[in-house]
Amino acid sequence: MPETALASVHHPVLNVSLRRRLTDHVMTGLAVLTVILVLAPLVAIFGYLVYKGIGSLNWDFLTQTPKPEGEPGGGMANAIVGSGLILGIASALGIPLGIGAGVYLAEYGRNRLGQLVRFTADVLNGVPSIVIGIVAWAILVRGRGFSAWAGGVALAIMMVPTITRATEEMLLLVPQALREAAYGLGVPRWRTTLSITLRTATSGVITGVMLAFARVAGETAPLLFTALGNQFWSLRLNQPTAALPLQIYQYATSAYTDQHRQAWAGALVLIVLIVSAVAAVRYVVRRGTFGAA
């Protein structure tokens, strides 16, 4: 470890010149400075969110729909529920597909096709979210109108590569001997994969799923021209649907102070949702078998 090695080096070497020692200190100082500069926005963002958000949160915000433009009051209840709908669709489509593809890569993917799928998943991971929005628009919105479905599909596409790669990595950590033990007992391969391999890697897979969920929960760009947003209650999946990030975007760029206030409140609700997902992940990971991974 560098620390221990350093302690023995610093003093015995006598002819370390002043300039070199000074450079060493300056560089250490600069490294500390970068950490401060990076953590400052984090503190500033969370600080403002909590400060502005708590002041703006109230019961109306959580239970009412938006008031007409310029009128104070109202809330984002429909957007919270709409986000839930869209994320529900995304999870229902994206999680099984992602885990399935991960199982494929880990259990059957040691070949050229697997290599191709793996590479494609990595490529998909880097596709800008707005481009995925366009594709969902082209497939599901064009000629049919905006809908929760389209938004859900766009987010599902974004979830899949993250979940796939996480599932694969976690399944590969499961010792081969466990699988062989199951085969040895006469357990069929599919049963082994589901009840032994996946079961052992559960906490890791859940981590991947939650990270994917947290990532798409705050996505706005792919919803802009798929779910579109809605000022009213709508639980129908083929109608334009409100979503929390969309509503925050709309209110943040509006001209009314009361809408700014609500944008902060919405942001706080959204970040609490996401941070609790991430915290749940850390909790699961710490308790799970693959804490070290």
Add this chain to the structure above:
Amino acid sequence: MPGPQPVEETQVMSQPAGQPSPLLRSSSGEIPDFAFKVAMVACGLAILGILFLIVYELMSHSTLSWHAFGLKFFSGSDWDPVNEQFGAWPFVYGTLVSSFVALVIAVPLAVGVAVFTTEMCPKAARGPLSFFVELLAAIPSVIYGLWAIFVLVPIMSGYLEPFLRKTLGWTGLFEGPAYGIGMLTAGIVLAIMIVPIISSITREVLMVVPQHQREGVLALGATRWEMIRMGVLRNARAGIVGAIILGLGRALGETMAVTMVIGNNPLISKSLFAPGYTMASVLANEFSEATGDRYLSALVEIGLALFLVTIIVNALAQLLVWTVTRGQPARGHA
């Protein structure tokens, strides 16, 4: 020892007798096994299908614009939906400039943080520190935008931009009215957003530099910084470049936060104070209201260009990171 073996054999023999033949069951499991494999392969193929669908949809919906403008689409700077004349150069320019500004700010910060966490800070602080830096990546883009509009923009127009104009105005990069909204602010927000990805991958790359490299340089009497420079950074060079390019890929496609602070004006100005427009933000602003096939097609073509550029950038970055971390065991996150 010949003793135990017969005993085991009898045990194995006794089991099929006790239970209704598991051997038979496993052979009858062949059909479910096959079905399961087919289902999993289908999931894998679905990923290929999704990418194919993305390429197909983007290409088929942008042909109209491609036929009308050809390559001039990307060099023309006339964006006029009313007369159906489309040139995307201002958006390309805005995307490149804002991403470049972001990299200039983010790279030293991210590499500094990565070096600090792997080489300098006490072991106990490593986990929390990297957790906090990665927390930045968990904040949604729209919240960055919200924060930037109400907190960063006033700081920019009130303090930072006047200061920059006074001290560095002679470069021509910091001229004109300090609205707070413009390329520079967008670049700063982008920088904050891409620091976590650059620093986490840099950290991963630094961690695979073999320990004996560090010890060797230290044994030659190097100070800690000299050890980091010669023993660590030099070995990890390619991977760090990969991390930076990955950050660039993120910055190029970033939409919401940029849209909220860049000013959304297709100007080409030397000054970073001036408003601009990026490829992603023109899509965000105009796509759902675009009327006319040619207008839509032009927007989809911008999306296609964005897609191709980010794919090339990401593939290059993966390759570079891979050259450094190759042969190392897989880590928790990609």
